[in-house]
Amino acid sequence: MPQRRSAPSVRLLTDADVPTAVDTLARAFADYPFTRHVIAADGHEERVRRYQELCLTRIGMVYGRVWVADAGRAVAVWAIPGQDPSPALAELGPVLGELSGDRAAMAADADVAMAPYRPKDPGWFLQTVATAPEAQGKGLGGAVLAPGVQEAERAGCPVFLETSSEANVRFYERLGFEVTADVRLPGDGPRTWCMRRDPR
DSSP: OOOOOOOOOEEEOOGGGHHHHHHHHHHHHTTOHHHHHHSOSTTHHHHHHHHHHHIIIIIIHHHEEEEEEGGGTEEEEEEOTTOOOHHHHHHHHHHHHHHHGGGHHHHHHHHHHHGGGSOSSOOEEEEEEEEOGGGTTSSHHHHHHHHHHHHHHHHTOOEEEEESOHHHHHHHHHTTOEEEEEEEOTTTOOEEEEEEEOOO
């Protein structure tokens, strides 16, 4: 009889998890279509790592919620209602612009292109989620997303996300999300989908 896999253990991120979580995010997004489009190719992987580290430690951990599974080999970073990260974003803006390098104009154009499709009503927004390549296929992605979806559900809030991967669209649809926009980013950018899950 096949052995049943135990459910992954998911918990809120701690300071000790940060290095592994940053490594997971950096590796998962090093070759992601959106990241390739908006972050310079020169020193790309190190730029992505620094970008993810800043977004995790200065925005997600301060203004949102972050869950990890498998000690940080899966991580989900959420923006939540009632928290305004504008001060951090204003402070980090120049640094994030430098990390975009010669793709900064592309990043700005992508932001403008997506703005009309972003939600106006308050809700939970999935800023980023990743599973380390060697840990994929074990149910960690769905597991690390579940607490945020459940908390939003309990609060009666919708959940939003954007993705530039068609495979991700199918994954999120299985979790109850629906596509609300399908946008081709300017400058020969990737196709990017907005998705929403309303409380049941």
